[in-house]
Amino acid sequence: MKKIHAIASAVTLTAVMSTNAFAGATLDSVKKKGFVQCGVSTGLPGFSSADEKGNWFGLDVDVCRAVAAAVFGDADKVKYTPLTAKERFTALQSGEIDMLSRNTTWTLTRDSSLGLNFAGVNYYDGQGFMVNKNLGVKSALELDGASFCIQAGTTTELNLADYFRANNMKYTPVTFDSSDETVKAFDSGRCDALTSDQSQLYALRIKLGNPDGAIVLPEVISKEPLGPVTAQGDDEWYKIVRWSLFAMINAEELGVSSGNVDKMMSSDDPNVRRLLGLEGIKGSGLGLADDWAVNIIKQVGNYGEAFERNVGQGSPLKIARGQNALWNKGGLQYAPPIR
Numbered sequence: 001m002k003k004i005h006a007i008a009s010a011v012t013l014t015a016v017m018s019t020n021a022f023a024g025a026t027l028d029s030v031k032k033k034g035f036v037q038c039g040v041s042t043g044l045p046g047f048s049s050a051d052e053k054g055n056w057f058g059l060d061v062d063v064c065r066a067v068a069a070a071v072f073g074d075a076d077k078v079k080y081t082p083l084t085a086k087e088r089f090t091a092l093q094s095g096e097i098d099m100l101s102r103n104t105t106w107t108l109t110r111d112s113s114l115g116l117n118f119a120g121v122n123y124y125d126g127q128g129f130m131v132n133k134n135l136g137v138k139s140a141l142e143l144d145g146a147s148f149c150i151q152a153g154t155t156t157e158l159n160l161a162d163y164f165r166a167n168n169m170k171y172t173p174v175t176f177d178s179s180d181e182t183v184k185a186f187d188s189g190r191c192d193a194l195t196s197d198q199s200q201l202y203a204l205r206i207k208l209g210n211p212d213g214a215i216v217l218p219e220v221i222s223k224e225p226l227g228p229v230t231a232q233g234d235d236e237w238y239k240i241v242r243w244s245l246f247a248m249i250n251a252e253e254l255g256v257s258s259g260n261v262d263k264m265m266s267s268d269d270p271n272v273r274r275l276l277g278l279e280g281i282k283g284s285g286l287g288l289a290d291d292w293a294v295n296i297i298k299q300v301g302n303y304g305e306a307f308e309r310n311v312g313q314g315s316p317l318k319i320a321r322g323q324n325a326l327w328n329k330g331g332l333q334y335a336p337p338i339r
Contacts, residue, residue: 024234027071027287030098035077038064039097042082042178045203046311046319047103047123056080059310060101063122063228066244066300067099070292075299084177085153089114092231099241100229103197105155110229119242121227122303123311124323124332126220127159128198130205133215135192140219144169146192149182151175156196159222183207197224202317240286247293249335250275251302253326258301261294274338281339293338303333 030036040048040060048058056078065075081097088104091097093115103125104110106118129140137143140163150156152175164171174191176182183204186194194201201216208214228245230238251257254272256264264272274280277290286292300306307324308314325331 024236026098026230026234026237027240030071030237034072035079036064036068036071036099037079037081037097038067039081039083039088039091039100039102040064041102042084042180044103044179044200045206046199046315046317047203048080048101050080050082057310059123059306060103060228062248062300062306062310063101063241063245064099066248066296067241069295069299070240070244070247070286070288073289073291073295075295085151086177089116092116092229095231098230098237103200103226104229105197106225106227107155115232117230117232117238119228119230119238120245120335121225121332122245123199123226125197125199125224125226127156127195127222127224128201128220129217130186130194130196130201130214131192131217133213137193137217140217140221141167141169143171143193145171147172147174147190149174149176149186149191149194151179151182151196152177154196155222155224160195163221179204180207197226199226199311199317199319202319203311206316236287240288243286243338244292244296246335247275247296247338248300248303248306249326249333250338251293251297252304252333253328253335256297256302257305258298261297265294271337271339 040056043049046058048056048060050056064078068077069075081091083091083102088100088102092100106121110116111118131137148160148171150160150173174185176185179200182194185191187208198216198220205211205214228241230241254275256272256275265276267273276294277283282290283292307321311317311319312321321331323332325333327334
């Protein structure tokens, strides 16, 4: 018995030491000021855009809200900083924002040399092309010599160069700082085609004067795993952001939604009970209350709810789940277990 107690004490001590070792300043700072400062886009329907009253909505915004719900038990305790692609990383590195949730592609260069940590993938995307129907183009391979509207400071520029070089074609880039400027230029005829992540193409198309006059071509030329980002050096905060997203994905897999989370509190399923903080590992390892995931699910919803509401069939974009379906439904969305 003494040996068991000794082992238990050692485990407890190790857990305490581990918690202290990974404690970071961001959570304390966020609690002190009373809100999460979240970097978002300057306006991308379905992902992060504001209404006329300044209220922000979108799949990326919901990640910010999930973190606030986990920390404060209140998803509304978020302030948003609209950022261009050029501004986003500097804002995170300088501490102007606590986290970035702005359709940002996870790449080796960004992960290894910019002082950033990618916390997961909330949307699997790929770069595509949009053209006016009157061009009569059916494939990107017919765009030799075309001009392209591109948002500066993105992986889009690099992917486009690779694609045209690989296919021995020429093009003229026309770059802009924001997606709004890019789509306006395309709409006014300053370029033959617009290239970006396919999700953005569908979102930007509804901003055109005649959305039905443009088509998205079938080619997808890159992998664009998009997800939230934190500054490197604060493991505690990084894990809060990461597991806030994972809680949403696990909730969908386990059938726990904003509509039934209260009822699911009486579930006998041990996986559900661990997700809801009723048994097993609690929130202390993340520096959070035990009901951190309950607050996310109740106020923001599970991943499937957020997807359908913002970019899926319940939204103007009507994007199919495709590779963003759960892993057990033919997609790529997968979260480590909560246990």
